[in-house]
Amino acid sequence: MKKLLIATTIQRTLRDFLLPYGDYFRAQGWQVDAMANARDPFPAAESHFDRFYAVDWGRRPLDPHNFARAPRAVRELVAREKYDIVHVHTPVAAFVARFALRGLRAARQVKVVYTAHGFHFFKGNSKIKNGLFIALEKLAGRWTDRLVVINREDYDAAQKHRIVPRENVALMPGIGVDLSRYSRGAVSDAQVAAAREEMRLTPEDRYILMIAEFNPGKRHRDAVRALARIEEPRLHLAFAGQGPLFAETQALARRCGVEKRCHFLGQRDDVPALLKGAAAAVLPSEREGLPRSILEAMAMGTPAIGADVRGTRDLLAGGCGTLVPVGDTEALAHAFHAVFGAPAPCREHVRRASEKVKNYAIERLQKMHEQLYAGLLSPAPAPRQKKR
Incomplete structure (x- = not known):
């Protein structure tokens, strides 16, 4: 039986992105285990994996836990369980795990894959x-068998800086x-109506939805300030997510005089319903890998507005949405007003996005990972013997 360990810094990454991979490879006869931080308040759905292991590492690179006990715990687990592949995600888990496994990898006891969900250099x-x-x-990169990148800018950067040998970089x-x-x-009108009723919207009101953790890089402040530029009482903003800047963003909405048009919904399980009911989805963040919220909007047929950064650009280029400069609240306000008052161009964006998003289907990505793993585990070709 082939054995795979998926490692992330926090359990939420497993829950939000990687459960389908546990299901898929277990159905193929693999043993699939998972590893993440035990301190994460978002528990993983452990039923999707054969075993779950808690490791004491944190999201902050300088967290002392990252190099106190975590490397030894990772190394001992992998040596004991004899995994064929360890696939690491998120920067801290990826660095610590690769550091811990460098000796086992050098001894050819394990293959190590790293998916970069957006390099920290950009x-x-x-x-x-x-x-x-x-x-x-x-x-x-010296301790990595395959580097997977998920946008064109990171692929070009990995090649330019030779993070790993060129042949070991995969763009997915x-x-x-x-x-x-x-x-x-898949979403009923009743589900959409329930979300609108929660926000106490009238039939004439429309809302733009932002799905993102409240942290500085997501730039919720730009969305609030853009809304404040628009004197249209029927246009609202809805924020789905939590994070350290939640209260600060609420305070900004009050200072800008748009608190009655801003709806802070917290963590949600009804994202498809929120997207179906939205006039548009927005993501003004300054750095992305390949934003899931924009992909979900494209899949739902909801017009998308995003800052012109890597990842978001990959998705919305080619007339699949609206791109604005990072931090340009005037341009963002113009985009908001356009989706409210001129739906015809948005329909063309939606049509193109609906075709493009098919390339990002989970079934296609699962097959690509299967091919990646098969290539790593296939026997190396025997060296050619020189003719005498």
């Missing part, structure tokens, strides 16, 4: 920070979206 970041993160990625279209769940036909 265009527009400071040169000092970019230089540091490039150096760390190149160091960890994200980690997949469930097109059966994110489908307008």
Whole structure:
């Protein structure tokens, strides 16, 4: 039996993105285990994996737990269970796990795959920070059998900086979206009505939806300030998510005088219904890998507005949505007003996005991972003998 360990920093990453891979490879006869932080308040759905292991590491790179006990715990687990492949996601887990497994990998006892959900070095970041993160990625690249990147900018950067040998870089279209769940036909009118009623919207009101954790890089503040530029009382903003800037963003809405038009919904399980009822989805963040919320909007037939950054650009380029410069609240307000008052161009965006999103179907990504793993585990070709 082939054995796979999927490692992430926090359990929420498993829950939100990787459960279909546990299901898929277990159905293929693999043993699939998972590893993540025990301190994460979002428990993983452990029924999707054969075993779940808690490891004491944190999201902050300088968290002392990351190099106190975590490397030894990872190394001992992998040596004991004899995994064929360890697939790591998220920066901290990826670096610590690859550091821990460098000896086992060198002894050819395990293959290590790293999916970069957006490098921490990127265009527009400071040169000092970019230089540091490039150096760390190149160091960890020595302990990596395959590097998977999910947008064109990261693929070009991995090649340019030689993070790993060129032949060991794979470009995949994200980690997949469930097109059966994110489908307008899968959501009833009653579900949409319930979400609107919760926000106490009138039949004439329309809302733009932002799905993102409240952290500085997502730039919720830009969405609030853009709404404040529009004197249209029927246009609202709905925020789905939690995070450290939740209360601060609420306070900003009050200062901008739009608190009655901003709806802070918290963590949600009815995202498809919220998307179906929305006039548009927005993501003004300054850095992305390949944003899941934009993919979900495309799948749901909801017009999408995003900041012109890697990942978001990959999805919305080619007339699949509206791109605005990062931090340009005037351009963002114009995009908001356009979806409210001029639906015809949005219909063309939706049509193109609906075709494009088929390339990101979870079934296609599962097959791509299966091919990736098969290539890693296939016997290396015997060296050619020289003719005498």
